[in-house]
Amino acid sequence: RKEVEQDPGPFNVPEGATVAFNCTYSNSASQSFFWYRQDCRKEPKLLMSVYSSGNEDGRFTAQLNRASQYISLLIRDSKLSDSATYLCVVPRTSGSARQLTFGSGTQLTVLP
Amino acid sequence: NAGVMQNPRHLVRRRGQEARLRCSPMKGHSHVYWYRQLPEEGLKFMVYLQKENIIDESGMPKERFSAEFPKEGPSILRIQQVVRGDSAAYFCASSPSRAGEETQYFGPGTRLLVL
Numbered sequence: 109r110k111e112v113e114q115d116p117g118p119f120n121v122p123e124g125a126t127v128a129f130n131c132t133y134s135n136s137a138s139q140s141f142f143w144y145r146q147d148c149r150k151e152p153k154l155l156m157s158v159y160s161s162g163n164e165d166g167r168f169t170a171q172l173n174r175a176s177q178y179i180s181l182l183i184r185d186s187k188l189s190d191s192a193t194y195l196c197v198v199p200r201t202s203g204s205a206r207q208l209t210f211g212s213g214t215q216l217t218v219l220p
Numbered sequence: 221n222a223g224v225m226q227n228p229r230h231l232v233r234r235r236g237q238e239a240r241l242r243c244s245p246m247k248g249h250s251h252v253y254w255y256r257q258l259p260e261e262g263l264k265f266m267v268y269l270q271k272e273n274i275i276d277e278s279g280m281p282k283e284r285f286s287a288e289f290p291k292e293g294p295s296i297l298r299i300q301q302v303v304r305g306d307s308a309a310y311f312c313a314s315s316p317s318r319a320g321e322e323t324q325y326f327g328p329g330t331r332l333l334v335l
Contacts, residue, residue, distance in 0.1 A: 150329075151326040152263065154325070207253075210262045
C-alpha cells in the first residue's frame, strides 16, 4: 500500500459545483495532514492544515477520519480559479519528522 | 517578507556537466528541504538540512547528488555528471525552527533540462 493515495482524477466540474477529493494514508501514527494546491508548472502552495477532526476555511473543508485513515477535501461553489492539482500531504512520523510525503495529486478543472 | 527564493529558475545542461541549484529560505527559517518532481509525477523528498548539518538524506540518490547549507549563504543542491533522467523540477522548501512547526513553504523551483 502506498504511503499516501489519492483519487487519480481528473475531475472536470462546472462553475458553482461542489467537488470532493479523497486521500488515504498508511501510517496510523500520523498526527497532522496538509492539503497543498499546485498550479501548472508552479510550486505547491499550502491550502489547509488538518490537525484534529477537520478544518474549514471559506469554501474549503477538510475532514479527517483517523479510524479509516482517510482525509477528504471538499470545495463548495467552485470557481474557475480553483482549477489546479490538489496534493494530499502527510509528514513522515519515523526518522525525520519533517519529511513530507506527497500523494500523486488530483487534477481539478472547473469549466465555465 | 520575501518567500523562499530559488535560482536559477531554469537550467539547461548537457550530459556529463554539473548542475548547481540554490535556495535561500524565508527570513527566520533555519530548516531547508529539497524535493524533486519528475515529469508527470508527484514530489519526492530528497534531503533535509539545517545550518551546516544534513539531518536526513534518505531520499538522495547514492551517487552524483550532494547538498549543503553553509553557515552563510544559500543551500546548494549539486548534481555532478548529469544524465537525462535528472531532468525534473527541483523544489526547495523551508520551515521555522519552532518545535512542532511542520508547515513547509515552497520556492518557485528550478527546472533542470539535461540535453
